[in-house]
Amino acid sequence: MRINQRIRKILSHYESDNPGTKGQLARLLMQGKLAGTGKMIILPVDQGFEHGPGRSFAINPAAYDPHYHYQMAVDAGLSAFAAPLGMLEAGADTFAGAIPTILKINSSNSLTLAGDDANQAVPGSVADALRLGCSAIGFTIYPGSNYTHDMIEELHELAEEAKSVGLAVVVWSYVRGNMSKAGEGAIDTIAYGAHMACLLGAHIVKVKLPSDYLENELAKKEYLAQKVDISTLEARVRHVVETCFRGRRLVVFSGGDAKDLDGVYNDARAIRDGGGNGSIIGRNAFRRPREEALQMLDTLIKIYQGKL
Amino acid sequence: MRINQRIRKILSHYESDNPGTKGQLARLLMQGKLAGTGKMIILPVDQGFEHGPGRSFAINPAAYDPHYHYQMAVDAGLSAFAAPLGMLEAGADTFAGAIPTILKINSSNSLTLAGDDANQAVPGSVADALRLGCSAIGFTIYPGSNYTHDMIEELHELAEEAKSVGLAVVVWSYVRGNMSKAGEGAIDTIAYGAHMACLLGAHIVKVKLPSDYLENELAKKEYLAQKVDISTLEARVRHVVETCFRGRRLVVFSGGDAKDLDGVYNDARAIRDGGGNGSIIGRNAFRRPREEALQMLDTLIKIYQGKL
């Protein structure tokens, strides 16, 4: 693994981390077809936990098998595979060394009611991540929920331990709870959630692609007064990257429910041109036939490589 | 204990487990008359805790004695005996080595009110399981209850410890709480609960036999769109097995309140033909006279052996 200048620069931003953690960040940035570009595509598969197996995989029954996803991430040349405990346990040995893995350490589910009390269970540990050979832990926070403080404290405890044993920390920051539905996708709240993740010590931040809606009245006033450009998706990505310590932290985006390929590709171009570090793409991959998914991922990689 | 190809294949699916845990899974699969078939019948006796001793055993007073159940499991050639702490303590020495035991580590009771707050107390530990020579711990989760997150976290903590000391983990996954009564037996929710148990790291999953009812609107839409076959009990068992990592995890079923023998036998045939790994059968055993129960269990074994 020959680390180039671009990656060395990115790693230098993680001033307080030990060589173990920096090594894991390097593994993520030097894996697959995007190695050395500073961009990443991560395959996350926790929808079976979050929405149920039928709603997620009945369309493509091969995807009930954890090995299907491991193989997809490897064959498509992605940067990492992220999943809950049991899914990693079912393939960790077969695919040892083949692809960096991220243990998604907490998960929500659709059977338990939530609303403003949105929360996730925490059925994983740093010890699990270590015994499964993971490169990072993944943790979701819901800034705005009545459980915000609890989730932040759980994250801190796990992140502190993860850093001490040389793992990286990926934070899924999803604003929700005491706000409007549109507010969960608003530029001010998503930027707020991204900034919070950085202040909480995340190495990699994952947020949704923001709309140009402004949720908070005081934020709205300031965005207008300071003429913050949020007119295009690219501009909004740039704003989010700026709130992540002006680019000192890696930021990746999810595309939400988008289904048609042009939408997916345009999102990726906006992420790339706005200075974002890549995509986390799950349902859009495994809910298509395998060959179709591989082609789509190859196109996304070419976009991030600047070839399309 | 000579392990055949079929069992070796099953064990190979537990990629992340240490030899201790694999050895315990092997013990369960190589015990009694179903040894080597990949099928299991487990005798669970926690009804005294869950419904009270009178309602459970007055019909057959010999069954107030823990030794009665140990002896039944041994004489019938079953795969394992599962019970709460005190019942195992009362026979662990007399029956040491005679039959694998599963410490049922949490239990509900009928005296405490529940509803959407359904939960179980946890009066057991991994240390208890070890000192009593158990092969596995058993833990119930109620996906859908307001205590789902808590139960998941308790399970994770115990399962992580159990795996680290070479024990197996059996998860009773009973959906209940924020859903209709029919929903507790619906194919979509039961498959969801089974899949969650796998993602939580269970080695063996125990669910109820599902009806063809579909509880969740979004799931229903997808099941219909993808034409998932749920028309027969066998098809529904096959669907549940598929959601358990396409057969990478062992799945056993309970028959609920069914009393007549034909019902019990037909359930077993559907489990067998749908690819399930066996039955957990309690009340249907100990609430019959001993000889009758032994005959019924012998017939079930023959069904799982494919002889009936």
Next chain:
Amino acid sequence: MRINQRIRKILSHYESDNPGTKGQLARLLMQGKLAGTGKMIILPVDQGFEHGPGRSFAINPAAYDPHYHYQMAVDAGLSAFAAPLGMLEAGADTFAGAIPTILKINSSNSLTLAGDDANQAVPGSVADALRLGCSAIGFTIYPGSNYTHDMIEELHELAEEAKSVGLAVVVWSYVRGNMSKAGEGAIDTIAYGAHMACLLGAHIVKVKLPSDYLENELAKKEYLAQKVDISTLEARVRHVVETCFRGRRLVVFSGGDAKDLDGVYNDARAIRDGGGNGSIIGRNAFRRPREEALQMLDTLIKIYQGKL
């Protein structure tokens, strides 16, 4: 201490216990005038905590002094003395070795409101029991209360530790909470509570003497269908003993508020003839003048010896 066959048989039922714990059970069974009979009378003094000192001891001011009760238990030839922390601390040295003691580790009080939320504070530990030279810990559970699960988990944690250091565990199982007032004394609920205590790992179970009332509808149906004999106090004691693993666990009874001597004696005869293992008798002892109490206890001992 020469242990006879009867006691040896009782001890053999505690299959999973270490020699330390069995030795403490032997001490309780070989103490005082009932030594070797398999019967016990235990003096418990926690009424000062539960009802206040005035309501308990003003009638007999000498009883404000902890030494009074120690001396009573010794002089009457009882099996053990059970009390909260502070009371044992005040006499542990003077009476070291004179009588086995049971540290009552949790206690309720009348100043704090309860109802369905009935619970007890836990102002004691296994370490306290060890430093005070106790033979056992005593713990109360309230099956039916909204705190049932919590109390069960507290008990388990303490009992697991107690067993590991060679102490015995006495469980006061008082059903209460989500049931009628009569239900707290009903035969089905009391048997349920006794059985739960056994399943939770108690060595000695303490319940109230049950009435012939049946609280739970489903239990009532089964008791009638199976013709469980609950017509006499002796029959009800026999039923409770049966639900305690058919006599594999020691069961002692309290007589509640009964005041006249004939009532106390008749209760004891019913306990004896129903196969119970003795009485826990507090207020009926210390709320009488010392000489009267000694005479009453002597008569009770003779009843348990089968002489009266």
Next chain:
Amino acid sequence: MRINQRIRKILSHYESDNPGTKGQLARLLMQGKLAGTGKMIILPVDQGFEHGPGRSFAINPAAYDPHYHYQMAVDAGLSAFAAPLGMLEAGADTFAGAIPTILKINSSNSLTLAGDDANQAVPGSVADALRLGCSAIGFTIYPGSNYTHDMIEELHELAEEAKSVGLAVVVWSYVRGNMSKAGEGAIDTIAYGAHMACLLGAHIVKVKLPSDYLENELAKKEYLAQKVDISTLEARVRHVVETCFRGRRLVVFSGGDAKDLDGVYNDARAIRDGGGNGSIIGRNAFRRPREEALQMLDTLIKIYQGKL
């Protein structure tokens, strides 16, 4: 420090304590002008936390300085100085060895609402007490509050640790919560609170001086039936002392809001003549000019010495 017979007798009542703790009790009983009398006057200063600094000290601004109180306790020849963490930290070195100190380990405040939920925060530890050279920890319980059980368990945990490292335990037992306002000062509830503190393992109990009101109906009936003398303050003190293991535990009293000197002195005479062990006196000391306070304390000492 030459310990006389009277003190030796008192110390002998602490049967279960190690020499370290007995040594600290001896220090308290052999300090200042009341050394050897079995009586104590303790200066507590936590009113700044409980009522705010302005309401406590504006009348005597010198008292904002922690050294003022240390010096007062030393100069007046008192038995001990009790205060929260920060106040002891500010003088622990200057006054090391000059006067025994009691770390008041929990405290209430007037900014947080309470009512039946009355509780105190616990901003102190046994380790704090040790590093500050304290002789004892002080802890308040509110029997009757909805937090009674929690406070009892916190006290137990701290007291167990304190005893194990050779410290003494002083319990402020203030009944409040689910009772009438008059009930908080009633003889039956205060005696109940004092008795509970003893049963919880307190070495020294601190309660308010009780009125002749009887709060609880059942207690009232018993007090009347047994003709308990509660007609005078002296008789009520004697009753409280009796409920504290008939004098086996030290009991000190506070005088509440009383301001005029005659009231303070008469209270002390009643405590002395009723067999109480002294006073805890705070506001009545530091809210007077220093010279006036010293004179008052000197008079109190003379009263306890039996000279006035």
Next chain:
Amino acid sequence: MRINQRIRKILSHYESDNPGTKGQLARLLMQGKLAGTGKMIILPVDQGFEHGPGRSFAINPAAYDPHYHYQMAVDAGLSAFAAPLGMLEAGADTFAGAIPTILKINSSNSLTLAGDDANQAVPGSVADALRLGCSAIGFTIYPGSNYTHDMIEELHELAEEAKSVGLAVVVWSYVRGNMSKAGEGAIDTIAYGAHMACLLGAHIVKVKLPSDYLENELAKKEYLAQKVDISTLEARVRHVVETCFRGRRLVVFSGGDAKDLDGVYNDARAIRDGGGNGSIIGRNAFRRPREEALQMLDTLIKIYQGKL
């Protein structure tokens, strides 16, 4: 670092602290242009967490970068830089040794609703402070909130650990919750909050500049009766300093939302003349252009040096 008499005097007030903690206090008092004066200006940057990044930094985008603030604190010759975990992690190596840092260990945010339940999440630890080379931890309490007790106990636990490893403890004491809006800035409540912080063991207390409003009726009565001077800002600062153990603890003030320079300067003069130890100044610094901010800070330093 040559410590003068003034600083030596201040350090002598911290009687119970170990040399490690005193050394850190010395570092804070001997840093930058106010070294040796006993005054401090601290730059805190947690507004991105508390109000969101857009509302805080859009006006001055360079301030999205953590290095901007580190550099500002160094270039302006301030005493210390205080920030949440992630911001310190992003510059701890580059600025190691350049300026003392304070890890702000808990933080509120604007997305989570609060009111009387105002609380903060705790995403930091003493271990974090140590690995980042911090001089102190910073912790906010909200006296008056329903979480007062919890925050006090969290603070105690962290402060105890911090002191044991030679760190200093800075307490932000903001009264809020069960009081009027004006009460959050009232002289009686702010003095109360400052005094509480001292009693909780803070080395440095940070409060808002108080108004002359009196919130609590009983306090108001006493302030009027004792003629406490609260007529000018200087007098109110003096009162707060007095409640902080008559100057034995360092007290710094924030200026709230004040924007115009004259207001900022007059506040500083009042703090200086009232005996306060300096300012914590954040938004007023980073929301101005860098050169303007440096000039303002230089003027403030001159004020504290007594030159303006």
